[in-house]
Amino acid sequence: MKRHLPLILLILAVIVVQLLTRWTDTAFYLTPLTMTGYYSLVIVGLCLLMGYAGQISLGHAGFFAIGGYLSAMLTTKDLMPLKETLLLGLCDKLGLLVQGQDMLGVASLQMQPWAACGFAILATIIVAYAIGIPVLKLKGHYLAMATLGFGIIVYRLALAFPLFGEADGISGVPGFPLLPGLAVSGDFNSRVSNYYLAWGMVALVMWLLVNLIHSRVGRALRAIHGAEGATNAMGVDTARYKLNTFVISAVLASIAGIFLTHYNGGIGPSEAGIMKSVRYVAIVAIGGMANLWGALVMGAVLNIMSLRGMFGSYDDAVFGGILIVIMLFAPQGLLGISLSATFKRIFRRGE
């Protein structure tokens, strides 16, 4: 029960915030709040990887972009010229394709959003395993550098290919109908349902992750963070655990990318940028590394501030600065420090 108290609080807070925006007539807040919900999925996934398994990733914006770009591309690009190929013929038979018309009334062929979503997640899993198997043998800053390299490659690929819209990204992404009457889209009338959808997913993922970290698997992950060699000596397949955690957090980032792309109706290369990855890492650090709820709360607060433009054009600088300050003065995270002790430490250093 104690374990589920924060979850209940989260659900209550989500409902209260929605009601507040309704009563105060500030429903425009629901858009940044919905986007924040999806970014929170990336952040809690990264928190599982960094805080619990103790592995850093500076490439999570890359996984977010793989999900977002693939689903955007498959649901917007005309696949008609490829219709005769074996793979697409198979997709057609399985009912994964949808006939449409482009602006000039010419028949075009796109993939169903849920099929595109499936392909994007599958691609993420493949890429995450392909990257994770060699890279997770590294430790500390070598791991950080390797994942950073991965992030840069994804960013550059997104910029380089006309297929991905180069610097413009992909726009005109259709909504993602999940259930009758419920679609992931930026449609004005479905603002409330999308808000609840995003935060409902956050609550679901939090419930899964909280159960995971309190299970035998979670205990093994925390032990890996503490003493990897000794964990191995207890009979835990540490390499497999690290890899699977990496893939889980990559898939969460990818799902966030897919949903946010359908919600925004497009995606641009900035979502794949290095500063995005740094931002995710910074937020996890501010939340207190091994603190899923801390990461969620700090992520929500900072993302809303950022999306509402409170940091102006200094957005990236603010997150970089926060990371430095946190590492120096509050490595346990903002929610994990006692303020008086920190002040004492700072002043003692000054003497």
Add this chain to the structure above:
Amino acid sequence: MLKIKNLEAGYGKIRVLKRISLHVNPGEIVTLIGANGAGKTTLLAAITGLIRATAGEILLKGDNLERLKPEGIVFRGCSLVPEGRQVFATMNVRENLVLGAYVQHRQGKRQLQEGIEYIYDLFPVLRERRHQLAGTLSGGEQQMLAMGRALMAKPALLMLDEPSTGLAPLIVKNIFQIITRLREAGNTVLLIEQNAKAALRVADRGYVLETGKIILEGSSEDLLTNRDVQRAYLGRDVKEN
């Protein structure tokens, strides 16, 4: 229980262990003593599968351990108490013990609790500190926790790597008393130590390892009175006797 035949192992081109053979019988405490760089830790790494043997074989209860990954070897009943204790500092004492039972996950909650109670009876201080974070324990308590954690896997063979490292003499004595109690409880122990005198006092038999070769083997009493051992490892000048 454990049988090692003509084992050769090392790192890269460096051959550390040169055709080592030894065995541990069920219910025995066997100690392996030797100076720094003799190959003690390399031998443990080879047994636990962290490095691959280049020749020879390692048999546990008649099963060949070659080609098994470290976790597979733990599943076969071979638990290691690592050098320097390596407790999980950010987890409490009880969680450390529960993690030790990782390979016993098919057992029910009641059996797990019984296992933990057994460890608490063996090390009463751990019961007192069960909710404390392992990182806040003293060195001796951490060593007890590391031993308890390894015992939670109900191993057929318990291997201790330098349990006396960095502990006060009084605590070392305490730890070695516990090792004798482990034998009384029917455990089989392979004890790797630099503290030759203390190790030989609790062990039934011993091996002396020097630059990758076993140069002496015998009962503990024989080794304790052996002049070479005395000179090299017990710090006693031969003339004094």
